Amino acid sequence: LNIPVLSEQFLNPDDDRMQQVQVVNDNGRLEMWASLSTAINIKGDPSARDGVAWFKIDVKGQRVAHQGYVAAAGRYLLYPAILHTIEGSTTLVFTITSTTLNPSSAYAVIKSGAKSFGGITIAALGAGPHLSFASPLFGSTRWGDYSAAALDPSGRNIWQATEYIPPAANQDPLDNWGTNIFEVAGDH
Numbered sequence: 001l002n003i004p005v006l007s008e009q010f011l012n013p014d015d016d017r018m019q020q021v022q023v024v025n026d027n028g029r030l031e032m033w034a035s036l037s038t039a040i041n042i043k044g045d046p047s048a049r050d051g052v053a054w055f056k057i058d059v060k061g062q063r064v065a066h067q068g069y070v071a072a073a074g075r076y077l078l079y080p081a082i083l084h085t086i087e088g089s090t091t092l093v094f095t096i097t098s099t100t101l102n103p104s105s106a107y108a109v110i111k112s113g114a115k116s117f118g119g120i121t122i123a124a125l126g127a128g129p130h131l132s133f134a135s136p137l138f139g140s141t142r143w144g145d146y147s148a149a150a151l152d153p154s155g156r157n158i159w160q161a162t163e164y165i166p167p168a169a170n171q172d173p174l175d176n177w178g179t180n181i182f183e184v185a186g187d188h
Contacts, residue, residue, distance in 0.1 A: 019081040019147055023059065030059035035082040035092055040071045050076040052092055054117075070108050070117050074098050077106075077120075083149035083158050088112025091184050093147045093160035102126030103143070105164040105180035124180040126165035131176045143177075158184045 021034040033056055040051035051071030058065040070092055071077065080094040089112050096106040105124040108117040130143065147162035159181065165171075166178035 019079060020083075020149065022083055024084050031065070031084070032057040032059050033082050033084045033090060035080040037078060037080060038069070040069055042071050042073045045073040049074075050078055052077050052080040052094060054080075054082055054092065066115070068116055070120070072096065072120055075101065075120075078103075078143055079145070079147045079162065081147040081149045081160070081162070083151065083160075085151065085158060086155040090117075091149060091158050091160065092117065093149050093162045095143065095147070095163050096120065096122065097126070097130075097143075102128055103130050103163065103165050103177065105162045105182070107160055107184060109184065123160075123182045124164050124166075127167045128165050128176065130165060152183065156185075160184060 018034050018036045021032055024031045024033065033054070035052055035054040037050055038053040039048050041048050042051075049071055051069055053069055054067060055064055056066040057063070070080075075096055075098045078095040078097065080092050082090060082092050084090045090110045091107055093105075093107045095103050097103040102125070104122050104126040106120050106122045108120050110117045143163070147160070149158050149160045151157075152159060160183075161179050161181045163177050164180050165176055166180070170178055
């Protein structure tokens, strides 16, 4: 695709508040899954990037049972949300962007039994540059407030939503971001 990339070099990810947490009963053990934006240095990348910190918390033991990061050299990951399925897979959803990638909808999956997330998959490629009401009115390259994930009624698949730049026909002329909603198979 020949889509021009003219977005700002840095979109303001705002802060590091958690978008959503989930408590799961895993055979009588309560686990809390959580994620948030974080600054991260990636080996071989000369600049700090926005990435995702994620946590699996043992509720009864009141300790972090497992944690990690998801990041991509040269890219910024914004506003993550995390969700765990009854099958044991976990997904993260977020916006991904850079100076060469228009704000796009993306996700990563940690398969049941795995210790870390696999690669990043772009669910919907950003159709153009970010042109927000915030830039001309407030002098800030402000980027949205959320991503979200919810279990499908089957309890196996995950519905995810995050911000990206939709096709021109679906854009508001004053603020061109939109929300991409998509389903990811829990056994992905």
